[in-house]
Amino acid sequence: MTFIPYSCQNIDEDDIAAVTAVLRSEYLTQGPAIPAFETAFAERHAAGHAVAVSNATAGLHIACLALGVGPDSIVWTSPNSFLASANCARYCGATVDFVDIDPVTRNLSLAALRAKLERAETAGTLPKVLIPVDFAGLPCDLREMRALADRYGFAILEDASHATGASYLGRPVGSAWADACVFSFHAVKIVTTAEGGIVTTRDPALARKLRLLRSHGMTRDAADLQGPVEGPWVYEQVELGFNYRITDLQAALGLSQLRRMDAMHDRRVALAGRYDQLLAGLPLRLPARASDRDSSWHLYAVEVDETRTPVTRAAVFAALRAANIGVNVHYIPIHTQPYYQRLGFRRGDFPAAEAYYARALSLPLFPALTEAQQQVVADTLRTALA
Numbered sequence: 001m002t003f004i005p006y007s008c009q010n011i012d013e014d015d016i017a018a019v020t021a022v023l024r025s026e027y028l029t030q031g032p033a034i035p036a037f038e039t040a041f042a043e044r045h046a047a048g049h050a051v052a053v054s055n056a057t058a059g060l061h062i063a064c065l066a067l068g069v070g071p072d073s074i075v076w077t078s079p080n081s082f083l084a085s086a087n088c089a090r091y092c093g094a095t096v097d098f099v100d101i102d103p104v105t106r107n108l109s110l111a112a113l114r115a116k117l118e119r120a121e122t123a124g125t126l127p128k129v130l131i132p133v134d135f136a137g138l139p140c141d142l143r144e145m146r147a148l149a150d151r152y153g154f155a156i157l158e159d160a161s162h163a164t165g166a167s168y169l170g171r172p173v174g175s176a177w178a179d180a181c182v183f184s185f186h187a188v189k190i191v192t193t194a195e196g197g198i199v200t201t202r203d204p205a206l207a208r209k210l211r212l213l214r215s216h217g218m219t220r221d222a223a224d225l226q227g228p229v230e231g232p233w234v235y236e237q238v239e240l241g242f243n244y245r246i247t248d249l250q251a252a253l254g255l256s257q258l259r260r261m262d263a264m265h266d267r268r269v270a271l272a273g274r275y276d277q278l279l280a281g282l283p284l285r286l287p288a289r290a291s292d293r294d295s296s297w298h299l300y301a302v303e304v305d306e307t308r309t310p311v312t313r314a315a316v317f318a319a320l321r322a323a324n325i326g327v328n329v330h331y332i333p334i335h336t337q338p339y340y341q342r343l344g345f346r347r348g349d350f351p352a353a354e355a356y357y358a359r360a361l362s363l364p365l366f367p368a369l370t371e372a373q374q375q376v377v378a379d380t381l382r383t384a385l386a
């Protein structure tokens, strides 16, 4: 039986033609495909500005810097995320702390956030930036977080790496609420450019700063030049930036993928709905749904419910892998990593994230997954849990 991965890129002939056209063109990088992709992405997400970068980690890094994160800053994020959600603040020398998750949504818990903010206000340790993560593609409680951000004076940098195509209160993720929002185009994500990412924001000054930081802090824009303009060759470095640029090859792929985004999204929604039906009645906790938001269904993550079965998550994982099903686990809580343990975090610090991790399994979900393959996954799970 062929291997069924947990995620798989979706590349069609149009994508290949789009990349090939760039290969035959004048620019492989820093050409017209990048602004075309940025404009299309910003339009689709009802965002004022979109700045494409080499990967979402780079986007998170320069978004932290642009939001003023530095060695004196405190940044909070969710422990149930990929390492980059926390590492980006460490790149700026900031102190990282975590807010435990809501066991139902698996996103950063609003109640835990409120309580932690109250304590931090008293202690004088309020965060500069909060990095909520739309886990599996389910948007966070962004409206309430916005109200808290305005009250306590922190910025929201949304890690929407999973949430391309998700919506909240009828609007696309990336359009509002957060000060900046980062999406990933890694090959396993919803839309891919192989490696790549984008930062959206409503703030033109923040977008300008992101553009500077993505390319060495360098500008040729007459409005930004500080010294005498000795000639048309003049460029100035006005910030310490990086080479975090995306290429035209990648942007062309992204633009082509964007044209199929809604169709791919609909397929994920249908497959997720079908999983709900196929798995109903098994000793599993299925992903939460909420009437005010729609997931992008980057992941279909279930929990082995230890109150209803003696079978362990490890045993279920092994049974699925033995059946050639590429089940995965998202995520090992960030604070339990050796690097973060050296910074002083301990197991037990964020019990909801740890409990979720102990039971979690991400099942295969991608647009080309067939109903027959999905049936195999469900049947294998049923047998493993029996």
Ligand SMILES: *Cc1c(COP(=O)(O)O)cnc(C)c1O
Pocket (backbone or CB within 6 Å): 055, 056, 057, 058, 081, 082, 084, 085, 133, 159, 161, 162, 184, 185, 186, 195, 196, 197
């Ligand atoms: C994939 C991912 C990232 C990093 O994205 P890259 O584009 O690989 O740098 C960051 N945060 C989350 C939640 C992710 O899933």
